Amino acid sequence: MSSLSTPASQSPDAAGGPGPLLVLLDPSAREADGESVRIAKDVLCGGADVKIALPESPSELDRVLAHRGRRRAVVIGSDQALQRVLQALHRQRELDADPVGLVPVGGPVATATARLLGVPAEPVAAARAVLAGAARRLDLLLDDGGGVVLAEVRFTGPRQGRTGGWRSLWAKLAAAEQASPAGPEELRIEADGRLLADVHQRVRQLRVAVVDGAMELALDLDGRPQRHRAGRLTVAGRGFGYEADGCPVGPVRHRTWTVRPESWQLLLPTP
Numbered sequence: 001m002s003s004l005s006t007p008a009s010q011s012p013d014a015a016g017g018p019g020p021l022l023v024l025l026d027p028s029a030r031e032a033d034g035e036s037v038r039i040a041k042d043v044l045c046g047g048a049d050v051k052i053a054l055p056e057s058p059s060e061l062d063r064v065l066a067h068r069g070r071r072r073a074v075v076i077g078s079d080q081a082l083q084r085v086l087q088a089l090h091r092q093r094e095l096d097a098d099p100v101g102l103v104p105v106g107g108p109v110a111t112a113t114a115r116l117l118g119v120p121a122e123p124v125a126a127a128r129a130v131l132a133g134a135a136r137r138l139d140l141l142l143d144d145g146g147g148v149v150l151a152e153v154r155f156t157g158p159r160q161g162r163t164g165g166w167r168s169l170w171a172k173l174a175a176a177e178q179a180s181p182a183g184p185e186e187l188r189i190e191a192d193g194r195l196l197a198d199v200h201q202r203v204r205q206l207r208v209a210v211v212d213g214a215m216e217l218a219l220d221l222d223g224r225p226q227r228h229r230a231g232r233l234t235v236a237g238r239g240f241g242y243e244a245d246g247c248p249v250g251p252v253r254h255r256t257w258t259v260r261p262e263s264w265q266l267l268l269p270t271p
Contacts, residue, residue: 018131020049021101022068024061024085026077027054029105036123040076040103043127062088072267074101074130079113079150080247086140086148086264099135099265103127113151113245118268129269137262139210144256147244153208153257154243155187155235187237189219191230197221199237208233213261233257 023044030037044050051071055061065073065088073089075082082102089095102119103126104111111121117138120126141149189197189206196219197203205220217228234256241250 018048020069020071021051021074021130022064022071023050023052023074023076024064024081025052025054026075026081026105027056029077029081032078032106032110036103036105037076040105040123040127043124044074044103044130047128047131058084058088061085062091065089065094066092072098072101074103074267076103076105078104078106078110079245080110082114083148083150083245083247086150087146089264090142090148091146095264099267101130101267103130109246116151117266119266120269125269130267132270133267134270135265136268138264138266139213139259139261140263141208141210141215141257142260143244143258144254145252147249149208149210149244149257151210151245152243155203155206156241156243156248187235187240190234191215191217191228192232194230196226196228206235208257210259214259215257231259 021044023041025037041050041052053064055064061084065085073085075085082100085100086095089097089100102114103123104114104119104121105123115121118136120129138150141153143149185202186199187197187203187206188199189195189203196217202222203220204222205218207218209216209218215230215233217226217230217233219226219228234254236254239251239253241248241252242255243249
């Protein structure tokens with residue numbers, strides 16, 4: 001499963017350089033791999049005018065992004081760190097204002113979405129893509145709770161809510177995936193207004209991937225697999241949890257996702 005992209009503008013500015021950058025450092029990235037963080041910073045600082053920020057709260061992240069001026073946002077950290085930055089840009093109505101860069105730092109689970117989107121895993125290659133790559137337009141999902149999904153939603157059954165604090169927002173994913181629960185039950189699922197499952201049916205699995213400007217739904221109703229394609233998905237229940245790009249969310253009672261085709265830009269290596 002992947003999110004297709006189409007070429008957009010090249011990353012260098014009109015003067016031939018990469019333009020000024022705002023590097024947002026995930027607090028957990030230095031703990032996960034301090035050497036990769038150092039290497040990425042050295043490469044970026046050697047090739048562009050760089051300002052480094054280490055936001056300590058969601059409000060500080062909003063403030064730093066709002067005052068970035070002409071600087072392009074570059075994330076050094078995990079998939080979840082990128083997700084939080086895109087959510088902040090969405091709140092500020094600047095999701096498509098400029099391409100975003102990413103240097104993935106963290107374990108294979110914490111950076112799985114980055115690899116899926118085509119970002120190099122090695123810090124030097126990823127930093128060079130930020131400096132001299134091409135901006136490509138990508139799809140995502142927006143939910144009615146203000147969240148964004150870059151690749152996949154997976155329903156995992158009831159969960160505890162998120163713990164508070166900034167570190168939980170930037171927290172690393174688990175070192176290895178935990179076994180998924182048996183599956184969410186008693187859900188009402190609608191796709192583009194069509195009822196796919198009601199509360200009296202047993203939903204064993206629901207996975208949603210962003211593919212080619214739409215949602216690809218893999219649904220298992222009591223052992224009967226189904227596949228659907230939709231632009232809008234609504235799920236309701238007494239209390240369910242899900243994972244957005246591997247990050248746990250919930251429990252919630254209602255959530256609607258809408259596809260936004262080619263709604264943001266990511267700096268990737270030039271083909």
